[in-house]
Amino acid sequence: MKPYIFITRKLPEQVVARLTEKYEVKMWDKEDEAVPRDRLLLEAKKADALLTMLSDSIDEELLSVGEKLKLIANLAVGYDNINVKAAAEKGILVTNTPDVLTDTTADLTFGLLLATARRLVEAAEFVKEGKWQSWSPLLLAGHDVHHKTIGVVGMGSIGETVAKRAKGFDMNILYHNRSRKPKAEEDLGAVYCSFEEILSQSDFIVCLTPLTNETKNLFNQESFKKMKKSAIFINASRGAVVNEKDLYEALINGEIAAVGLDVFEKEPISANHPLLQLPNVVALPHIGSASIETRTEMMHLCLENIDLVLSGKKPKTPVTH
């Protein structure tokens, strides 16, 4: 009997084709809808490997039902949806998709920063809604990006690549990270700062940490109060690093100027969420890595990891607890 792989979302047939001779492969048949929990539990019970999405909760219950389960291959670099400790205890490997999405996500993050600062979404809607009467001196005037100070919180692969983009805009670069990044200091002139220094000195604060117990709620009432009133906050990491109620209060009380969000506490965010009613909020539907090229590479990396593990070899990009 061929080993069984279950993929929790519909992926392009031609991408999956590389494994279908060697393995029995099934996919959830919807592209835009997560597999229901009861179906996922049934599949986990039978599967040798699961290819999962960040919207699937791979918790202890799910890991416990897997009788033959050897691998969870997550289609994301972030793996906060997986109980990695419980997987390790059960001898189930976990893989993610680092590096292949770094440039694409950094491009989107910097694009979100530009869009928020220069009010691009508001301006585009203004034209389409027929509101444009005449050129006027302060029509939809935003904030400059060039020569300002950017503070990157979470200077990992993506954070450092965003800092490279910032260097091209002649920005001063501050960063906060678990460890110092000597190469970024040398090449980009990036300056290591405490979290508090980042908050008080930056014009743009960009969050790119993973979601962990330590980073959950990192951006809260206290942190927003320490930012400049003109500060623009960008989050492209995970929604739960931000307390959205506190963010809303900070925006309506004028404690910060604007925010660009690619990720939310609850995804999808509801269209009537208070944050989405504010003009100085630019909201995107978690599309950091969403270019066709990069998403395809991420899929191939997951499939390669699955093939390696089911052939008794080491995966290319294991997550270590």
Ligand SMILES: NC(=O)c1ccc[n+]([C@@H]2O[C@H](COP(=O)([O-])OP(=O)(O)OC[C@H]3O[C@@H](n4cnc5c(N)ncnc54)[C@H](O)[C@@H]3O)[C@@H](O)[C@H]2O)c1
């Ligand atoms: N919006 C998107 O579509 C999208 C796409 C890719 C990644 N992400 C998110 O971005 C995160 C980062 O990805 P990456 O590839 O750069 O990962 P990475 O592991 O290379 O970088 C993460 C960095 O965060 C730092 N960090 C961890 N805890 C910290 C803390 N408490 N304070 C300061 N720094 C801390 C680490 O030292 C590390 O340098 C992912 O975990 C994921 O959640 C989002």
Ligand SMILES: O=C(O)[C@H](O)CO
């Ligand atoms: O963690 C990730 O990789 C993203 O959120 C999706 O690419």
